[in-house]
Amino acid sequence: MNIVFFAHPAFLGHQSMPRFAQMLADGMAARGHTVVVWAPEAAFSRLPAPGPLRKWLGYLDQYAAFPAQVRRRLRACPPDTLFVFTDHALGPWVPLVVGRPHAVHCHDFLAQRSALGEIPENPTGWTGRQYQALIRRGYTQARNFISVSRSTAADLQRFLPAPPVRSDVVYNGLNQAFGPQDPGAARVHLAAKTGLPLADGYLLHVGGNQWYKNRRGVLELYNAWRALSAHTWPLLFIGQAPDAALVADHATSPYRADVHFLTQADDALVRQAYAGAQIFLFPSLAEGFGWPIAEAMASGCPVVTTAEAPMTEVADTAGFLIPRRPATGGTAWAADAARTVEQVAALGPEARAQAVAAGLANAQRFTAAHSLAQIEAIYQDIVRTPTAA
Incomplete structure (x- = not known):
């Protein structure tokens, strides 16, 4: 042709x-x-x-x-x-x-x-x-x-x-070679490369400031999860520098010292970040497809995402689903969704391995x-x- x-x-x-x-x-x-x-x-x-x-x-x-x-x-x-x-x-x-x-x-x-x-x-x-x-x-x-x-x-x-x-x-x-790596080694390397305290694990979001990426909702969700969890894993945002609204929200977060923004990350670093994350947060309000869901699963990271299409199409049964953040505000939504995040955080080694295996199998649909x-x-x-x- x-x-x-x-x-x-x-x-x-x-x-x-x-x-x-x-x-x-x-x-x-x-x-x-x-x-x-x-x-x-x-x-x-x-x-x-x-x-x-x-x-x-x-x-x-x-x-x-x-x-x-x-x-x-x-x-x-x-x-x-x-x-x-x-x-x-x-x-x-x-x-x-x-x-x-x-x-x-x-x-x-x-x-x-x-x-x-x-x-x-x-x-x-x-x-x-x-x-x-x-x-x-x-x-x-x-x-x-x-x-x-x-x-x-x-x-x-x-x-x-x-x-x-x-x-x-x-x-x-997937247009990159996403795949599982040793999570501990990935975290140590990422911590050394960025100077951030990530070696013991972290939650991750990858995306820009577009309204539908719901970055403010990611921070709301993290705040609510930290308030109920014994874990103190930091939150890593990879993507654009935060916009003014997210900067303001970050300034009022009680956990702001544990929230880090990483901009201009190259592809290799993003792949490593996926592989080392404890949980990938993707509470998008809408998407056409939702590339990061497949990328995270292909990297061996459990995914928490929105229970609406097309996120459900991509995550299938391998994702952990939360409601869509309402347009009127996210306080009650974050408290509810945080319980799902904690469910994933509390997985034992065997249950986590099963969740990772399900994600890897699901990601095979997206070669x-x-x-x-x-x-x-x-x-x-x-x-x-x-x-x-």
């Missing part, structure tokens, strides 16, 4: 989407397909300008300059070229290839749902609603979709004006090779099927 992947521009500074696009491109190239990646390049957005204006200059790069480039490039593409949008948020470019073989990968519709007022934790302003409407007008013209979870596929179905030609679900494959094989078969079927264009 000849495959053109549409990807987010590098100047946006995204993390997970470029990795996903690269995994697809590398995976298909390794399978013998001819692959090229198209993405906007910084031109207008390189001009000196204040922050808010720079965003609008970036829109010129994405939605004025880049479409003109695509139209020129399309003339050189063979008729059987498959055009793949690595994220449905690239929807404004979909009309450029309607009528030719194409596929759209869908990760989550949280921004779309927020723009419609469906998520009270994330209100969207007027310009944001217009932008999401532009994205929706684009991807709804597509005919072939691949979603990362059944939950995402269900949202897609609600947003499409008519049934698509095909709508498949392919779970994400990159399996995901890429499924995606390749879908791509090939789209190219072979004239009605899929």
